[in-house]
Amino acid sequence: MSIFTKDHSFTRARKMLSVSALALVMTSVSANAETLRWARVADALTLDPHSQNEGPTSTLLHHIYETLVGRATDGSLTPRLATDWRISEEDPTVWIFTLREGVTFHDGSEFNAEDVVFSLNRVRAESSGFKALHSAVESVSMVDDYTVHVKMSGPSPLYVQNLTNTFIMDQGWAEANDVVEPQNFAAGEENYAVRNTNGTGPYTLVSRDPEVRTVMAAFEGHWDESPAVTEIIYTPISEAATRVAALLSGEVDVVQDVPVQDIARLEQTEGVKITTGPENRNIFFAYDMVSDTLRSSDAADNPFKKPEIREAMALVLDRDAIQQVVMRGQSQPSAAPLPPFVNGWTEEMNAYGSPDVERAAQLVVEAGYPDGFSVDLNCPNDRYLNDEAICQAMVGMLGRANINANLVSQTRSLHFPLIENWETDFYLLGWGVPTFDSAYVFNFLVHTREDAYGSFNGSRYSNPEVDAKIESLETMTDLEARDATIAEIWEQVMEDRVFLNVHNQMLAYAMRDDINLDVHPENQPKMTTVTFSD
Amino acid sequence: MLAYIIRRILQSVLVMLVVALVSFALFRFVGDPINSMVGQETSIADRDALRDQLGLNDPFLSQFATFVTRAAQGDFGISYRLQQPVMELILSRLPATLELALVSGVLAFVFGVGFGVYTALRRNGWASNTIMTVSLIGVSLPTFLIGVLLIWVFAVELQWLPSFGRGETVEIGGWTTGFLTPTGRASLILPAITLGLYQMTLIMRLVRAEMLEVLRTDYIKFARARGLSNRAVNFGHALKNTMVPVITITGLQLGSIIAFAIITETVFQWPGVGALFINSVRFVDVPVMAAYLMMIALVFVIINLIVDLLYYAVDPRLRVDRAATRH
Numbered sequence: 001m002s003i004f005t006k007d008h009s010f011t012r013a014r015k016m017l018s019v020s021a022l023a024l025v026m027t028s029v030s031a032n033a034e035t036l037r038w039a040r041v042a043d044a045l046t047l048d049p050h051s052q053n054e055g056p057t058s059t060l061l062h063h064i065y066e067t068l069v070g071r072a073t074d075g076s077l078t079p080r081l082a083t084d085w086r087i088s089e090e091d092p093t094v095w096i097f098t099l100r101e102g103v104t105f106h107d108g109s110e111f112n113a114e115d116v117v118f119s120l121n122r123v124r125a126e127s128s129g130f131k132a133l134h135s136a137v138e139s140v141s142m143v144d145d146y147t148v149h150v151k152m153s154g155p156s157p158l159y160v161q162n163l164t165n166t167f168i169m170d171q172g173w174a175e176a177n178d179v180v181e182p183q184n185f186a187a188g189e190e191n192y193a194v195r196n197t198n199g200t201g202p203y204t205l206v207s208r209d210p211e212v213r214t215v216m217a218a219f220e221g222h223w224d225e226s227p228a229v230t231e232i233i234y235t236p237i238s239e240a241a242t243r244v245a246a247l248l249s250g251e252v253d254v255v256q257d258v259p260v261q262d263i264a265r266l267e268q269t270e271g272v273k274i275t276t277g278p279e280n281r282n283i284f285f286a287y288d289m290v291s292d293t294l295r296s297s298d299a300a301d302n303p304f305k306k307p308e309i310r311e312a313m314a315l316v317l318d319r320d321a322i323q324q325v326v327m328r329g330q331s332q333p334s335a336a337p338l339p340p341f342v343n344g345w346t347e348e349m350n351a352y353g354s355p356d357v358e359r360a361a362q363l364v365v366e367a368g369y370p371d372g373f374s375v376d377l378n379c380p381n382d383r384y385l386n387d388e389a390i391c392q393a394m395v396g397m398l399g400r401a402n403i404n405a406n407l408v409s410q411t412r413s414l415h416f417p418l419i420e421n422w423e424t425d426f427y428l429l430g431w432g433v434p435t436f437d438s439a440y441v442f443n444f445l446v447h448t449r450e451d452a453y454g455s456f457n458g459s460r461y462s463n464p465e466v467d468a469k470i471e472s473l474e475t476m477t478d479l480e481a482r483d484a485t486i487a488e489i490w491e492q493v494m495e496d497r498v499f500l501n502v503h504n505q506m507l508a509y510a511m512r513d514d515i516n517l518d519v520h521p522e523n524q525p526k527m528t529t530v531t532f533s534d
Numbered sequence: 535m536l537a538y539i540i541r542r543i544l545q546s547v548l549v550m551l552v553v554a555l556v557s558f559a560l561f562r563f564v565g566d567p568i569n570s571m572v573g574q575e576t577s578i579a580d581r582d583a584l585r586d587q588l589g590l591n592d593p594f595l596s597q598f599a600t601f602v603t604r605a606a607q608g609d610f611g612i613s614y615r616l617q618q619p620v621m622e623l624i625l626s627r628l629p630a631t632l633e634l635a636l637v638s639g640v641l642a643f644v645f646g647v648g649f650g651v652y653t654a655l656r657r658n659g660w661a662s663n664t665i666m667t668v669s670l671i672g673v674s675l676p677t678f679l680i681g682v683l684l685i686w687v688f689a690v691e692l693q694w695l696p697s698f699g700r701g702e703t704v705e706i707g708g709w710t711t712g713f714l715t716p717t718g719r720a721s722l723i724l725p726a727i728t729l730g731l732y733q734m735t736l737i738m739r740l741v742r743a744e745m746l747e748v749l750r751t752d753y754i755k756f757a758r759a760r761g762l763s764n765r766a767v768n769f770g771h772a773l774k775n776t777m778v779p780v781i782t783i784t785g786l787q788l789g790s791i792i793a794f795a796i797i798t799e800t801v802f803q804w805p806g807v808g809a810l811f812i813n814s815v816r817f818v819d820v821p822v823m824a825a826y827l828m829m830i831a832l833v834f835v836i837i838n839l840i841v842d843l844l845y846y847a848v849d850p851r852l853r854v855d856r857a858a859t860r861h
Binding site for chain 1: 564565566567569570571572573574575576577578579580581612615616617618619622682685686689690693696697698699700800801802803805809810812813816817818
C-alpha cells in the first residue's frame with residue numbers, strides 16, 4: 001500500500017505525533033502564527049468572571065482567566081493556578097491549596113494568594129452567579145504568598161470539584177476599577193469588568209464587540225507552553241444554516257453546536273471533519289409521583305403514583321429507536337440518569353431491556369385503567385438536541401400502551417418555571433453534572449424540596465431515608481464508604497423509577513480537516529489544546 | 535403647519551404609550567427571565583430574591599408605571615442578558631440596522647421605480663416578462679429562504695461574498711460604518727438584497743400599475759398631441775403623478791424594513807437591533823424587548839410624520855387645501 005512511501009509515512013508519523021506528544025508538536029508549530037476562527041451559537045454574556053454561570057460565558061473566559069483546577073477532556077481534574085490541593089490532616093473542614101509560582105496577570109502584576117482570597121470572596125457575593133457552588137465555604141484565608149486555606153462549614157470532600165469554573169481575578173486591578181463585586185442588576189449601572197479583563201490565562205483580550213467578534217492573542221508571559229493557536233477570533237453565529245455555511249465557505253475554522261441533521265453531510269464534505277464525543281448531559285422524563293391527583297389527566301387518581309404505570313412507561317420507551325431516528329446516531333441510549341464519567345455510574349444502571357409494548361399495555365389495565373388515561377407532556381423546544389422530537393416520539397410510544405400524552409412544547413423560559421413551580425405532571429429535563437459526582441444529581445433532583453435542596457425535583461419524590469443519606473454524603477471524608485452510600489441511594493432511586501432516562505447527549509464539533517480538537521464533556525473546548533496536522 | 539406638527543406629535547405620544555402597554559402585557563407570556571439568568575444550582579429562595587430585586591413580582595400596573603417614568607427620562611435599565619445599559623446597547627446596534635435598511639431601501643426604490651417604469655412602457659417585451667416573473671418569485675419566497683439560498687450560491691459555492699457578519703467597520707464619532715471598508719461593503723450586498731427584494735417587487739408593481747393608469751389619462755394624450763418628447767411625457771408628467779402613493783408606500787416600507795430586518799439579521803448574523811431583539815426574546819430580556827418595541831414604534835411614528843410632510847412637497851393640491859382652511 002502507498003502508505004509505505006516515504007512522504008506518506010512522514011505525514012502519518014506527524015499525525016501520530018500530534019496526538020501522542022502534544023507538547024512536541026506545539027513547539028514545532030508555534031513558530032509560525034496561526035489564527036483560529038471559531039464560531040458557535042451564542043456569545044459570552046459578559047466578561048465578568050463571576051457574574052453568569054452559563055456555558056458560552058465560561059467557555060470564552062477559560063481562555064482569558066484561569067481557575068485553580070481545570071477539567072480535562074476525560075473529566076479528571078488537572079492543576080492550573082493551584083499545583084496541589086488537599087484536605088488538611090488536622091482539620092477535615094479545611095481545604096489547602098498550593099498555588100503556582102511565577103504567574104503574572106496580563107497587566108504584569110504578580111499572582112499570589114491575595115488574589116485567590118479576593119476571588120473566592122467575590123464569587124460568594126450576593127450578585128455572583130456561582131455562589132451556590134460555594135455555599136459551604138465559611139472563610140478563605142491566606143497562609144503565605146502561595147498557600148490558601150478554605151474553611152468549610154463542615155467536611156466537604158468534593159469542594160474542589162466545584163472550582164473548575166471559578167476564575168481568579170487580580171485584586172489590585174479589581175479594586176482600582178471598582179469591581180470588587182459582580183454586576184448587580186438593581187444597581188442599574190454597568191460594571192467595568194463586563195467589558196474589560198485582566199486574567200492570567202493563555203490569551204489576552206485584544207478587542208471585543210459583543211455578539212459580533214472577540215479577538216484574543218496568545219499571552220507572551222503565560223506560565224505554560226505557548227499554544228499552537230496564537231490568535232483566536234470568536235464569532236457567534238446563531239443561525240445553524242449560516243454557521244455551517246460559514247465553515248464550508250472557509251470563513252471560520254471551527255464550529256461548535258453543529259446541528260444533528262448536518263453531521264452526516266459534513267462528514268462527506270471534502271476539507272471538513274467532525275469530532276464527536278459524549279456531553280456531560282443526560283436527557284430524561286420525570287413525572288409527579290406523589291400528588292393524589294394530576295392537573296392535566298382524565299384519571300381520577302394519579303397514575304404515576306403506581307409502580308405498574310411507571311414500569312409500563314419504561315417498557316414502552318424504545319431508546320434505540322430514538323437514537324436511530326430522532327438523534328441520527330448522536331446519542332448514547334442509557335437507563336442510568338447520569339453520564340458515564342460521573343462518579344456513581346455503573347454498567348448495571350446503564351443497561352436497559354428491549355421494549356415490551358404488550359406487557360406495558362397489560363400493566364396499564366392491571367393498574368386500573370382499562371381505557372388508559374391521558375396526561376400532558378411538557379417539553380422544551382429550544383434547550384436540548386431535538387428535545388421536541390424526542391417528546392413526539394415518546395407520545396407515540398406511550399399511545400401504544402393506551403397512555404394518551406398530549407404534547408405541550410414551548411420555549412425554555414416557559415418550560416423550566418413549570419418544574420420550579422410544580423405546575424407539570426410529566427416533563428422532559430436534561431441535567432449536566434459539573435461536579436462529576438452523583439451527589440449533585442441527588443441534591444437537586446432527588447432530595448425532598450427544602451432550602452437549597454430539590455430545586456429541580458419536579459417529581460416531588462420525598463424519601464426521608466434517602467434524604468438522610470444524601471445529606472450524609474456532604475460530610476463523608478471516607479471516599480469508599482461514600483461511594484457505597486451513593487450506590488445505595490441509586491439502588492433505591494432506580495427501584496422507585498424516579499427517572500425515565502432516555503440517553504446521554506453527544507456533542508459534535510466541525511472543523512477544517514487539518515485541525516485537531518477534542519470534544520470537551522462540558523462543551524468547553526480549550527483552543528490551547530488545538531494542534532494542526534500537515 | 536406648526537399646529538399640524540404639534541397635533542401629530544401629541545398623537546404620537548399616545549401611540550407610544552399604547553405600544554408600551556400592549557408590549558408590557560405581552561411580556562407576561564414570554565416566560566420567566568430568572569431561569570436564564572442564574573445557574574442551575576441556584577436555590578428557589580435565591581431565585582425569588584432576584585425576582586423581587588428586579589421587580590418582577592410587582593403588580594402589572596406598577597411595573598408599567600415604573601417603566602414609563604424611567605423611559606420618559608431616557609433610562610431603559612440594564613439588559614438582563616448582556617448587563618449593559620439598554621440605551622447604549624441599542625444605540626451601538628442601530629448603525630448596523632440603519633445602514634442595512636438604507637441600502638436595501640435605496641436598492642428597492644431605485645430598482646423598483648426603474649423596473650416599474652420599464653415594464654409599464656414596454657408592456658410585452660421579453661425583458662418585461664422576465665422581470666415580472668422573477669419578481670413574483672421574489673415575493674412568494676420567504677425572506678429566510680432567500681437569505682439561505684443567496685448564502686449557498688454566493689458564499690459557499692462561488693465564494694464571492696461573505697456569508698455572515700458586517701465585515702470590518704470604521705467608527706466615526708460613535709457611529710460604526712461598514713461603507714468605508716471593502717469587507718464592509720461586500721458584507722452589505724447579500725443581506726441588502728434579501729431584505730429589499732420584497733420591497734422592490736412591491737414598489738415595482740405599484741409604479742407599473744400607477745403608470746399604466748396615468749398613461750391612459752387625457753392629459754398624457756394631450757401632452758403627446760402637443761408634441762412633447764417621450765422623455766418629458768413619461769418622466770415629467772406620468773411618473774411624477776404616480777409618485778404620491780409610491781412615496782407613502784416606500785416611507786412605510788422603510789419602517790417595516792427596519793422593523794422586520796429581524797429575520798435577515800438573524801440569517802446573516804448581522805449585528806443590528808433586530809438580532810439583538812431576537813436574542814433578547816429567547817432570554818426573556820424584558821428591558822431590551824421593551825426598549826426595542828418602543829424604538830420601532832417611534833420609527834413608524836416619525837416616518838409617518840415625514841411622509842405627511844412630503845405629501846406637501848409633492849402634491850400642490852394639499853398645500854392649497856391647507857392654505858384655504860387657514861383663512
